[in-house]
Amino acid sequence: MNSNNRKMTITSVQNDKVKAMAALLDKKHRDRSGQFIIEGIHLVQEALLAKAEVAAIVYDMERGLPKELAPLLESIDSCDLIEATSAVMAKCTGTESPPPVFGVVRKFSLDAQQLYKESSLVVVLDGVRDPGNMGTIIRSADAVGADAVVLGKGCVDLYNPKTVRSTMGSLFHLPILEGDLAELLSEAKSRGIRLVGTSLAATDTCYSFDWRGPTWLLLGSEGDGLSASSLAQVDHNVIIPMHGKSESLNVAMAGTVLLYEALRQRQYGG
Structure with missing residues (x-):
């Protein structure tokens, strides 16, 4: 795994980073930050394969980092890699049954x-x-x-x-x-x-x-x-x-x- 990727553990839904990610469920915060949430292994894979600007990948600590993603992280620089509780996963995705992983991606800037x-x-x-x-x-x-x-x-x-x-x-x-x-x-x-x-x-x-x-x-x-x-x-x-x-x-x-x-x-x- 690329050593430039910052690894961390978050267990509290009151964590400031969690609050900032959960705020991305609202359009005004997406517009303000220029970022959005992607949910699930497939979407995170597609973002990484497309060389999108992935700021963070968050995965359920009980299930671990999905094996499909590990090889793709080798070529990604300066991405936060966060293991989190299921409560944190649920808060950031707004779902009762949260996915095993989600990502925070920068919105597109196209000509x-x-x-x-x-x-x-x-x-x-x-x-x-x-x-x-x-x-x-x-x-x-x-x-x-x-x-x-x-x-x-x-x-x-x-x-x-x-x-x-x-x-x-x-x-x-x-x-x-x-x-x-x-x-x-x-x-x-x-x-x-x-x-x-x-x-x-x-x-x-x-x-x-x-x-x-x-x-x-x-x-x-x-x-x-x-x-x-x-x-x-x-x-x-x-x-x-x-x-x-x-x-x-x-x-x-x-x-x-x-x-x-x-x-x-x-x-x-x-």
């Missing part, structure tokens, strides 16, 4: 220029408020090899513990930026990127539309769809054909269908 790649495929979320839906969309974007995900105002916090869990580690696999959609969409259009939305009135289905050029897919809130300002920027609308009796797909399912059609056209032809 918007990464969005404007040639033939880019970017997913733009406008007011998506459900953590499960956001996490699923990020996983789908990761699965199809999208270049980035953009989160506009009104979206659930990316670093909300429920959102983080629902990404299943995909938040470490592709750039995710939070920004002003009015500015970002305008800049994309000026660079020749098409902005695509969905509409029941669209004449193109998602299968007849050509997804092969540089494209940003805009997905709106679960109840209201895209905001008026985003709608005004959209260049093309598509519709997902519905042949059964279901009235609609939720935003995560719809986004996944659209992304996989884009993947099919871009990678498999036709």
Whole structure:
């Protein structure tokens, strides 16, 4: 294990470090500190593999450091390695049945220029408020090899513990930026990127539309769809054909269908 990693034991929930980590369950403290919590072996593994800035790894002293993590810690410098009681684990994760390990990670700092790649495929979320839906969309974007995900105002916090869990580690696999959609969409259009939305009135289905050029897919809130300002920027609308009796797909399912059609056209032809 890397000798630069600081090892310590914490047994009291009143410890100042514990209080600071538990505060990360609230958005205002995440924003203030620039850090967030990841829970469980898989997410900590993904963070370490992605070379994310992991400030601390905390594990249940009764269960010990998960064996899957030990080799990965060799290449990590200046990370606090903390063994703690189950009470401390529960306080910091807000769960009655805490995971065997959690991590404290620095929030991402990304350059918007990464969005404007040639033939880019970017997913733009406008007011998506459900953590499960956001996490699923990020996983789908990761699965199809999208270049980035953009989160506009009104979206659930990316670093909300429920959102983080629902990404299943995909938040470490592709750039995710939070920004002003009015500015970002305008800049994309000026660079020749098409902005695509969905509409029941669209004449193109998602299968007849050509997804092969540089494209940003805009997905709106679960109840209201895209905001008026985003709608005004959209260049093309598509519709997902519905042949059964279901009235609609939720935003995560719809986004996944659209992304996989884009993947099919871009990678498999036709």
